[in-house]
Amino acid sequence: MCTTYVSAVLLDELKSYGYPIIGYPRLIRLNPFARYKTRGNGAVSFKVLVKSENEFDEIKSIILDRVEELSHLQEENTNPGVVFFTTKTDELNVEDLEIRLPTELKTYALETIENIVTIKDAEELADKIGAEIHKFKKGRGIIGALAAIGAPLNDKTFELLAYRMPDNYGTKRRLNYQSVRDMDAKTYPCTFDNLDEKEDYITIEPHTPCPILYGIRGETPKAVAAAHDMVKPCEQVEKTAVFLTNQHTDQHLVPVDSISQMEKFKCYIVTGIVAGNPHVIEGGHVILPIEDDTGCTECAAYEPTKGFREIFKELRKGDEIKVYGGIGEKGTLNVEKFELMGLAKDYKEVNPLCVCGKRMKSAGKNKGFKCVKCGRKLKDGSKVLVEIERGIQKGFYEVPPSARRHLSKPLVRFQRECKHK
Numbered sequence: 001m002c003t004t005y006v007s008a009v010l011l012d013e014l015k016s017y018g019y020p021i022i023g024y025p026r027l028i029r030l031n032p033f034a035r036y037k038t039r040g041n042g043a044v045s046f047k048v049l050v051k052s053e054n055e056f057d058e059i060k061s062i063i064l065d066r067v068e069e070l071s072h073l074q075e076e077n078t079n080p081g082v083v084f085f086t087t088k089t090d091e092l093n094v095e096d097l098e099i100r101l102p103t104e105l106k107t108y109a110l111e112t113i114e115n116i117v118t119i120k121d122a123e124e125l126a127d128k129i130g131a132e133i134h135k136f137k138k139g140r141g142i143i144g145a146l147a148a149i150g151a152p153l154n155d156k157t158f159e160l161l162a163y164r165m166p167d168n169y170g171t172k173r174r175l176n177y178q179s180v181r182d183m184d185a186k187t188y189p190c191t192f193d194n195l196d197e198k199e200d201y202i203t204i205e206p207h208t209p210c211p212i213l214y215g216i217r218g219e220t221p222k223a224v225a226a227a228h229d230m231v232k233p234c235e236q237v238e239k240t241a242v243f244l245t246n247q248h249t250d251q252h253l254v255p256v257d258s259i260s261q262m263e264k265f266k267c268y269i270v271t272g273i274v275a276g277n278p279h280v281i282e283g284g285h286v287i288l289p290i291e292d293d294t295g296c297t298e299c300a301a302y303e304p305t306k307g308f309r310e311i312f313k314e315l316r317k318g319d320e321i322k323v324y325g326g327i328g329e330k331g332t333l334n335v336e337k338f339e340l341m342g343l344a345k346d347y348k349e350v351n352p353l354c355v356c357g358k359r360m361k362s363a364g365k366n367k368g369f370k371c372v373k374c375g376r377k378l379k380d381g382s383k384v385l386v387e388i389e390r391g392i393q394k395g396f397y398e399v400p401p402s403a404r405r406h407l408s409k410p411l412v413r414f415q416r417e418c419k420h421k
């Protein structure tokens with residue numbers, strides 16, 4: 001079951017019993033290349049103010065019962081986990097709870113975002129810091145649950161999720177698309193990735209049979225709430241919840257100095273020189289080799305990145321690029337965005353110029369060239385290279401919203417940051 005939905009149900013239930021929820025629930029996305037991940041590899045945490053052991057016991061049983069009831073435990077790949085971590089606090093000071101988390105929990109959380117972490121790693125940490133873990137089946141969910149509690153957020157965004165009535169699960173979502181376009185026009189870039197204009201694709205609507213009707217991503221809770229008011233669903237919304245997230249912050253990317261430092265199943269920012277012109281492989285994916293003094297790697301703009309592939313095809317041998325992306329099973333660097341930092345010269349082969357100044361024509365296969373103006377012939381001549389204008393300029397380029405990873409920071413968020421400094 002969708003973790004955010006289970007959490008939204010739990011939050012409503014705990015509130016209905018009078019338990020104060022502190023701040024926003026957090027939706028933390030982990031390493032997109034983790035092998036046993038769920039689709040979006042997300043985990044949720046929230047803070048509840050508890051006044052006694054009895055209250056704590058009651059909260060725990062509400063949460064564990066509901067997770068067990070709502071999870072699709074019969075599915076092989078559903079292995080949920082719940083973690084409780086308690087810290088003493090002063091009721092007046094609850095907002096700074098986050099900074100009192102153990103340092104090793106924060107370090108662990110970053111590991112789950114940048115690296116691969118095992119259930120054993122999670123269990124050892126829980127034991128060390130005194131967190132209480134509950135595993136359902138294999139209980140893989142405890143890895144993310146601990147990370148969702150501990151992830152430090154230097155940068156953050158918000159997502160408002162609107163859930164469908166359970167009877168509608170699995171059916172085609174009914175949304176007024178024009179209202180989404182109007183909402184985008186009014187709220188972008190305080191909200192972003194609402195739609196893909198070029199592909200005429202509504203991005204806020206998931207394309208999986210999950211309980212989510214739509215999710216609006218933005219900079220502040222106010223922005224996503226205002227956007228939600230503008231969207232007109234044509235089916236009933238069961239409930240909504242706003243999550244504080246690490247989505248679209250690039251928290252998964254590790255800057256490295258050289259290509260040889262990169263490993264499979266991790267995400268990086270790396271600079272290299274384009275080592276050959278791009279080529280298209282079966283399936284419409286575009287492949288580009290890059291190199292530096294330490295090694296080389298292949299970068300890929302896959303078919304789902306659509307129009308981004310056309311930009312990628314404009315890169316040429318000798319260009320200097322900074323690539324933001326992750327390395328999958330095949331060892332290829334999946335490009336999320338890149339900065340073109342240095343442009344190489346591009347050439348094309350043309351027929352030689354005649355001494356009279358006219359471009360010569362081919363005289364036939366292996367017969368050299370002839371001039372149509374003055375009639376001169378050039379038997380042993382060969383084609384010459386002339387520099388041509390490049391079809392791309394220095395700057396940043398990114399995949400369209402429809403192909404963007406949850407963690408990947410859209411360029412508009414860099415630009416906003418700059419404006420506000």
Ligand SMILES: [Zn+2]
Nearest residue numbers: 354356371374
């Ligand atoms: Zn001539």
